[in-house]
Amino acid sequence: MRAPIVCLLPFALVSAAASSPQISVQTLKSVDKELSSDAYEGRAPTTPAEEKTVAYIIAQMKAAGLKPGNKGSWTQDVPMVESTFANISPMVFVGGSATVSLAPNTDMVVRSYRVLPQIAVKDSEVVFVGYGINAPERGWNDYAGVDVRGKTVIILVNDPDWQTPGRDGLFEGRAMTYYGRWTYKYEEAARQGAAAAIIVHDTEPAAYGWGVVESSNTRPSLELDVPGDHLDQSAAIGWMQLEAAKRVFASVGKDFASLSEAAKVKGFKAVPLGLKASVSMTATIKRQKSKNVIGVLPGKTAPKDFVLYTAHWDHLGRCTPVKGDGICNGAVDNASGIAGLIALAQAHAKAGPAARSVAFLAVTAEESGLLGSQYYAEHPVYPLARTVGGVNMDSLNVRGAVKDFVVTGAGKSELEDLVKPFVAAQNRVIKPEPNPERGGYFRSDHFSFAKLGVPMLDAGSGEDLVQGGVAAGHKAAEDYVTNRYHKPQDEYDASWDWSGAVQDLTVYYGLGRQLAQGKSWPNWYKTSEFRSVRDKQRSGK
Structure with missing residues (x-):
């Protein structure tokens, strides 16, 4: 049995908290196109491209209306050895x-x-x-x-x-x-x-x-x-x-x-x-430092409680050439996630401060084994016991609007129930993972936080496209994995349909805004391997 959820907002308040955010498609396009251009050389950490990448993300966070998130600094040093x-x-x-x-x-x-x-x-x-x-x-x-x-x-x-x-x-x-x-x-x-x-x-x-x-x-x-x-x-x-x-x-x-x-x-x-x-x-x-980038929208009445959005900014850099192209640009993985992070920052800033603080974390070295998020989780800027939970974004849907929503590693946290009204409001249905054998739950930055107790949602579009259904969606997903994932072919395409990404970002916004406006502390289900860590963490807050 799943553990009961306490302190949930009524559905009417859920709707009010969401209040139709304005997710800018232009922001999604411009940020993705910029970060995945050859000028950023595939965004490999500790290369000359990192400085350019970090500077661009900071400029975007500042323009969105965020404040520096690490005691007056926009970054957190992550000691790395290459x-x-x-x-x-x-x-x-x-x-x-x-x-x-x-x-x-x-x-x-x-x-x-x-x-x-x-x-x-x-x-x-x-x-x-x-x-x-x-x-x-x-x-x-x-x-x-x-x-x-x-x-x-x-x-x-x-x-x-x-x-x-x-x-x-x-x-x-x-x-x-x-x-x-x-x-x-x-x-x-x-x-x-x-x-x-x-x-x-x-x-x-x-x-x-x-x-x-x-x-x-x-x-x-x-x-x-x-x-x-x-x-x-x-x-x-x-x-x-x-x-x-x-x-x-x-x-x-x-x-x-x-x-x-x-x-x-x-x-x-x-x-x-x-x-x-x-x-x-x-x-x-070579020993050197990489950087996580942190922006924050300070809360009004509970500023020491934090809701967290995460996405990794890095990709593979220069890689094995395909037809003479040796830059792995990472347009979907994960320039799209950073684009989503900035678009959400804009939406939250436009809505104004919530009761709790909302933090936006662009982490380094996910492709090297979740290193940036691991370092943050082990050396948190905001105490993990005061981090309410949040959403991780790793590769947004650029295939178009969908009828379904999939939770990666379903059956672990109460965030899965909290997100249901926002999905239902879009007339979408929650479906099981189409490829659970891929172990997606352990392959992105939410896992670094989960291991140390913080509930983080990793979820998004399924394969049931509004235009073309499951067959078309599955074909597109498999085509990406086979022909573009971690290859130079993962490049920005002006013909992408961002409507599915907007659907998902609207859900992420609603969930994050509800958490930020409320007083609830969602936990892991009692059957989750992370429940005892969180209980101990929160008991000593």
């Missing part, structure tokens, strides 16, 4: 019927969290650990009975029941849990002491093609600059192509498909492959 990898060797597996050599980029990609000028894994025993999950609360441990310290682990992507229809199953069926996310797999491998952790890429359970993996793992790697230089992590982390994995397993007479099926069953035991792996690389290390 590693540029070179001299990457093939990943060589010996001990089988024939040596298997995997070529960088073509067969595999590899990098390291460790901040060291030279990285090497030499003659490391290889173990297949299935999905690489250790979940005691679910009675599942792929590392049970095996010591992988100093070894190379090969891991399947997603979680064991990703092919199960619906949400039934130990790992929530088709919906990905955090155990299926690649970040978790590297974290757990490091906790187990693995020298190298290599995930097998398979397009359907990964939810993106090899091109996305390659472009994301062959550019300079950013991490938060912390004491210890991440030496507690595995020396090498990476991915290998599915066909490459099959060759590795075949070299010792193992059938990859059969072992993958066995790994889906509770009680699976890790399989030492009798191989040894080696790989090496060098790294050029």
Whole structure:
């Protein structure tokens, strides 16, 4: 059962709070077009393009009527360390019927969290650990009975029941849990002491093609600059192509498909492959600061309570060229989200201050692992216990008006109920995620806040287009994922239809305005993994 919601505004007051905001389509177009132009070189953090990007966002926030959000400053410094990898060797597996050599980029990609000028894994025993999950609360441990310290682990992507229809199953069926996310797999491998952790890429359970993996793992790697230089992590982390994995397993007479099926069953035991792996690389290390940008509309009567809107300003910068174009402009991902952030700032400023403060946070380094939002959540400008909740925006709908609304990772927080009247007011219906296996809940900045207790909504347009229905909407969504996502082709298009984005932004405005005008403190449902964190946080406010 979902936990009851307290202190909700009556529907009449919800409507009054929303009061038909003016979402400027011209703002959406102009901000997106500017930030995704080649002049911004793909907005990679810590590059010369960052200064230009940050200056533009500050100018837009100031023009919208916001105030500097960090004690008189528009920015928060985020200490980063950048590693540029070179001299990457093939990943060589010996001990089988024939040596298997995997070529960088073509067969595999590899990098390291460790901040060291030279990285090497030499003659490391290889173990297949299935999905690489250790979940005691679910009675599942792929590392049970095996010591992988100093070894190379090969891991399947997603979680064991990703092919199960619906949400039934130990790992929530088709919906990905955090155990299926690649970040978790590297974290757990490091906790187990693995020298190298290599995930097998398979397009359907990964939810993106090899091109996305390659472009994301062959550019300079950013991490938060912390004491210890991440030496507690595995020396090498990476991915290998599915066909490459099959060759590795075949070299010792193992059938990859059969072992993958066995790994889906509770009680699976890790399989030492009798191989040894080696790989090496060098790294050029640069320590510097990136910036989160923060603007605020101070509240009138409860200015120390904050409602939060977030969107990431960064993208991939220069990436693998396609037809001579080597700039990943990130027009949808996420110049559109920043455009939405500015349009919402304008709408709130035009409506005037609410009771509570409304903060607008443009974070850095989402594409590098949610680093900007992680840093803010761990070093908040506004105390998390006084942060009511909010909305994250990562890629707006530019395909046109829709009939549906989808909540990413549904079933977690009371914000999902608070948003229902605003969706209903547009005669839209709330539908389940069409692709829950993609693990969207763990792939954007709201997750950084969720882990530390703050309820954040990540939701928006579904695929049921007013013009063309579900078939057309699904086709357009799949076309974007296949042909533009994390590629140079994600460019601004003057023919985009922003009506769906306006629908969603109107919902976000209504929810945020209601929270800002009211006194409620929405929580996670009692069944949510984040509920206990929030309860403890709020009890000590």
